[in-house]
Amino acid sequence: MPTLMINGQPHSVDVDADTPLLWVLRDILGLNAAKFGCGIAQCGACTVYVDGKAVRACNLPVGLVGERAITTPEGLDMADPIVRAIKSAWVELDVVQCGYCQPGQVMAAVALLRTTPNPTDEQIDSAMSGNMCRCGTYMRIRAAIHHAAGELA
Amino acid sequence: MSTHSPSSTTRLKTSRRRVLQAGGALLLATLWPTARGRAAQASQAGTGVLVEDVATPFAPNAFIRIAADNTITLILPNIEMGQGIYTSSVMLMAEELGIDPFAVQIEAAPPGGGAEITGGSTSIMTEWLPLRQAGAAARTMLVQAAASHWGVAPESCTTANGAVVHTPTGRTVPFGDVAEAAAKLPVPKEPKLKDAANYTLIGRKHHRLDSQIKVDGTARFGMDVQVPGMKIGTVAACPVQGGTVRSMNRNAALAINGVHAVLVTDNKDTVCVVAEHYWAARKSLKALHIQWDFGKNAAITTQTIYDDLHAGLNGPAIVANAKADAPGVIGKSGTTYTATYQQPLLAHSPMEPINCTAHVRPDGCDVWAGTQVAERARDTAAEITDLPASKITVHSQYIGGGFGRRLEHEYVTQCVQFAKQVPYPLKIIWSREEDITKDRYRPAYVDKLTAALDDKGYITALQHRIVGPAVVARWDPPELTKDGYDEDLSLATVVTPYTYPAYRLEFARREAPGITTAWWRGVGGTRGLFVVEGFIDELAARAGADPVAYRRAMVQNNPRALAVLERVAADAGWGTPVPKGRARGVALQFAFGSYMASIAEIEMPSPDEVIIHRVTAAVDCGQVINPDQVIAQIEGGLIFGFSAALYNEITLENGRVQQQNFNTWRVMRMNEAPRRIDVVVMPSKEDPGGIGEVGTAAAAPLLANAMAAAQGRRYRSLPLLSARNTEGKE
Numbered sequence: 001m002p003t004l005m006i007n008g009q010p011h012s013v014d015v016d017a018d019t020p021l022l023w024v025l026r027d028i029l030g031l032n033a034a035k036f037g038c039g040i041a042q043c044g045a046c047t048v049y050v051d052g053k054a055v056r057a058c059n060l061p062v063g064l065v066g067e068r069a070i071t072t073p074e075g076l077d078m079a080d081p082i083v084r085a086i087k088s089a090w091v092e093l094d095v096v097q098c099g100y101c102q103p104g105q106v107m108a109a110v111a112l113l114r115t116t117p118n119p120t121d122e123q124i125d126s127a128m129s130g131n132m133c134r135c136g137t138y139m140r141i142r143a144a145i146h147h148a149a150g151e152l153a
Numbered sequence: 154m155s156t157h158s159p160s161s162t163t164r165l166k167t168s169r170r171r172v173l174q175a176g177g178a179l180l181l182a183t184l185w186p187t188a189r190g191r192a193a194q195a196s197q198a199g200t201g202v203l204v205e206d207v208a209t210p211f212a213p214n215a216f217i218r219i220a221a222d223n224t225i226t227l228i229l230p231n232i233e234m235g236q237g238i239y240t241s242s243v244m245l246m247a248e249e250l251g252i253d254p255f256a257v258q259i260e261a262a263p264p265g266g267g268a269e270i271t272g273g274s275t276s277i278m279t280e281w282l283p284l285r286q287a288g289a290a291a292r293t294m295l296v297q298a299a300a301s302h303w304g305v306a307p308e309s310c311t312t313a314n315g316a317v318v319h320t321p322t323g324r325t326v327p328f329g330d331v332a333e334a335a336a337k338l339p340v341p342k343e344p345k346l347k348d349a350a351n352y353t354l355i356g357r358k359h360h361r362l363d364s365q366i367k368v369d370g371t372a373r374f375g376m377d378v379q380v381p382g383m384k385i386g387t388v389a390a391c392p393v394q395g396g397t398v399r400s401m402n403r404n405a406a407l408a409i410n411g412v413h414a415v416l417v418t419d420n421k422d423t424v425c426v427v428a429e430h431y432w433a434a435r436k437s438l439k440a441l442h443i444q445w446d447f448g449k450n451a452a453i454t455t456q457t458i459y460d461d462l463h464a465g466l467n468g469p470a471i472v473a474n475a476k477a478d479a480p481g482v483i484g485k486s487g488t489t490y491t492a493t494y495q496q497p498l499l500a501h502s503p504m505e506p507i508n509c510t511a512h513v514r515p516d517g518c519d520v521w522a523g524t525q526v527a528e529r530a531r532d533t534a535a536e537i538t539d540l541p542a543s544k545i546t547v548h549s550q551y552i553g554g555g556f557g558r559r560l561e562h563e564y565v566t567q568c569v570q571f572a573k574q575v576p577y578p579l580k581i582i583w584s585r586e587e588d589i590t591k592d593r594y595r596p597a598y599v600d601k602l603t604a605a606l607d608d609k610g611y612i613t614a615l616q617h618r619i620v621g622p623a624v625v626a627r628w629d630p631p632e633l634t635k636d637g638y639d640e641d642l643s644l645a646t647v648v649t650p651y652t653y654p655a656y657r658l659e660f661a662r663r664e665a666p667g668i669t670t671a672w673w674r675g676v677g678g679t680r681g682l683f684v685v686e687g688f689i690d691e692l693a694a695r696a697g698a699d700p701v702a703y704r705r706a707m708v709q710n711n712p713r714a715l716a717v718l719e720r721v722a723a724d725a726g727w728g729t730p731v732p733k734g735r736a737r738g739v740a741l742q743f744a745f746g747s748y749m750a751s752i753a754e755i756e757m758p759s760p761d762e763v764i765i766h767r768v769t770a771a772v773d774c775g776q777v778i779n780p781d782q783v784i785a786q787i788e789g790g791l792i793f794g795f796s797a798a799l800y801n802e803i804t805l806e807n808g809r810v811q812q813q814n815f816n817t818w819r820v821m822r823m824n825e826a827p828r829r830i831d832v833v834v835m836p837s838k839e840d841p842g843g844i845g846e847v848g849t850a851a852a853a854p855l856l857a858n859a860m861a862a863a864q865g866r867r868y869r870s871l872p873l874l875s876a877r878n879t880e881g882k883e
Contacts, residue, residue: 033370
């Protein structure tokens with residue numbers, strides 16, 4: 001296995017190459033913020049970045065990751081204005097309910113604002129529709145992304 | 154990530170249980186743990202992180218602990234699963250104590266120390282008085298202790314920001330400094346509660362205590378529990394309920410890297426593979442190639458269940474509620490109207506798949522789980538391990554979605570059964586496929602209503618038959634009435650904003666074979682409201698009446714129902730022209746002690762597509778604790794209900810559940826969610842009602858009535874977008 005670069009730190013793990021990244025993060029390294037929701041890339045609870053791009057860790061075999069930079073929700077840098085704006089908006093608007101999907105939602109929202117600083121409702125819906133929330137916090141997620149975009153403008 | 158030393162937590166838990174049982178404040182002073190024990194636990198004030206077993210000199214009741222260093226710990230009787238109850242519970246105590254809700258650390262009550270269950274939208278109703286009393290009792294004692302110290306009258310003191318204040322001089326003393334003295338005072342039985350006019354917290358928006366940890370991903374759910382030495386298992390129960398393992402390839406399974414064991418339950422209905430990590434366990438489970446003996450339920454299909462329910466419309470039934478002679482009035486009436494409604498089996502599918510961690514030792518057992526029923530979790534562990542309940546420690550975790558699923562505890566039973574077979578702590582994680590196909594389902598129901606109508610089209614008599622299971626008969630048998638009735642079925646049927654001159658509710662019990670049925674968000678309210686509000690809407694249409702005006706006439710003597718209806722009609726612009734291509738529907742309800750009226754404005758580009766442009770709701774849930782979280786529950790509850798109403802139906806073929814994962818079990822996504830939800834919370838001084846299920850109960854009738862307006866046909870079968878509706882196959 002190649003050494004994995006996770007949140008800027010090298011980690012060498014001894015698992016089969018077909019092991020999804022999610023289980024290396026959670027069960028081997030104890031990085032629990034990315035969640036298991038479905039295992040088939042349907043719900044987005046396990047969203048992480050690989051080279052800055054949002055991907056689903058639950059069906060990404062570690063053997064395919066190589067030495068590319070992995071960012072988990074733990075690795076989001078509060079010094080980054082977009083991260084700070086999104087997290088602050090989530091708290092300000094009390095977006096969360098059960099909270100299980102929210103690290104994934106935050107990852108997706110940060111990725112959206114990186115490419116689309118002032119998204120429309122339609123752009124938000126399009127970017128966020130891969131991240132399910134069973135509690136139905138969608139109204140507040142939409143509002144919080146607008147709120148964060150406004151803070152950054 | 155925090156870890157546990159089971160031996161020390163077990164000891165502390167036992168000591169606290171003694172404290173709780175001892176009850177008296179004087180005894181408490183002798184039982185608090187050593188300073189070393191306390192120092193080991195860093196303060197989690199304001200973080201929302203759950204602490205355990207905090208013992209302090211001042212512990213006047215089951216809910217409040219104040220340490221000499223002024224660390225305030227509040228022990229919360231109901232479990233947090235998203236509904237915001239931790240925040241509201243803290244607000245209730247903080248209001249009376251005189252503290253900032255963010256200045257406390259929180260603990261989930263252990264089994265026996267809090268609510269027996271968290272469910273049925275009952276938390277605020279049951280906490281409203283006792284938690285304020287707990288806060289007021291503690292305040293009274295702290296004030297008395299400070300006043301004695303100062304030599305002043307207690308009446309001249311108040312509390313604020315965790316300190317007693319002597320108002321005339323402005324002197325203050327932190328609670329912690331008088332905690333030990335206060336602990337020696339008698340606990341007042343009926344402490345004086347604050348006048349509502351002086352509330353600074355109750356009724357005002359307060360941020361959730363658990364927002365930050367849930368945004369950062371540091372909140373610990375059952376799924377995130379890590380115990381030293383723990384291994385991870387995943388399970389397969391027989392796809393047909395009641396079946397057993399015939400054979401399996403253990404060697405292939407054990408050959409997978411990182412696999413430790415293949416375990417089977419005593420009754421051979423479930424297999425567990427234990428490994429270093431979930432993926433190895435999952436791969437190994439597949440490699441087992443389990444062959445099952447499917448047993449007697451192998452021929453069941455959904456149609457078997459529906460046919461049985463429809464058959465129950467004729468033949469014997471219990472009379473669950475009666476007023477005057479409804480059948481007689483209907484028999485003699487010149488004008489009657491009848492409709493039959495059908496609802497499907499539903500899965501819960503919370504975002505956090507089912508999981509549980511247990512460590513069974515000869516001298517005790519620890520269970521880490523998200524559960525709405527911690528006592529049942531403890532008791533099942535005691536039964537399986539043959540240990541006394543006092544040797545079982547349940548560590549409650551944040552719940553990644555309950556919706557009724559975690560009112561079941563069979564996954565705790567299962568986990569302890571497997572953990573008992575191994576020497577190490579075992580975390581069991583269900584795959585999403587296992588979570589959906591081995592759920593305990595919201596039952597399917599068939600309802601038939603017949604009304605006698607006066608010359609204006611209003612009800613003179615209503616006869617309603619419900620055919621379906623009695624969930625309570627399994628879940629809490631003593632609650633089944635001696636006639637065999639499940640009172641849950643009275644929600645939104647007998648308990649309603651309407652009154653009828655004559656009424657009769659019948660129940661024909663039909664238990665579905667081959668599956669287990671259970672509570673699901675909104676329980677009888679969700680079930681009943683779809684039927685009753687759909688039927689009322691049909692009667693309004695039959696009378697040629699406006700649906701709001703028709704309901705308004707029916708609730709003239711019910712001021713709270715009338716007020717929410719008038720308010721929502723005004724807010725939604727009910728009287729204004731509907732934008733081209735759109736339609737509106739309304740629902741009115743009284744359930745869980747709360748009133749709500751709601752209006753949906755939708756568009757249907759085709760019979761199988763619904764765009765929800767706007768939902769407007771007016772809710773009167775009595776005295777509100779945290780209004781923004783009431784709004785959040787209505788928003789989220791509606792969306793949870795919309796998913797089911799539009800898309801969801803569990804079906805069985807050959808005794809197996811067909812839906813497997815979120816690719817075949819559709820959940821509403823952001824692009825399908827309403828464009829806008831506007832909720833107004835009506836000011837009220839009535840006692841608090843429940844709110845966690847109110848939105849969900851409204852969802853199906855609201856959409857069904859709006860869709861009926863859009864399509865000019867009724868929707869009497871759920872889900873609304875099933876082929877039965879979109880292709881007219883009723």
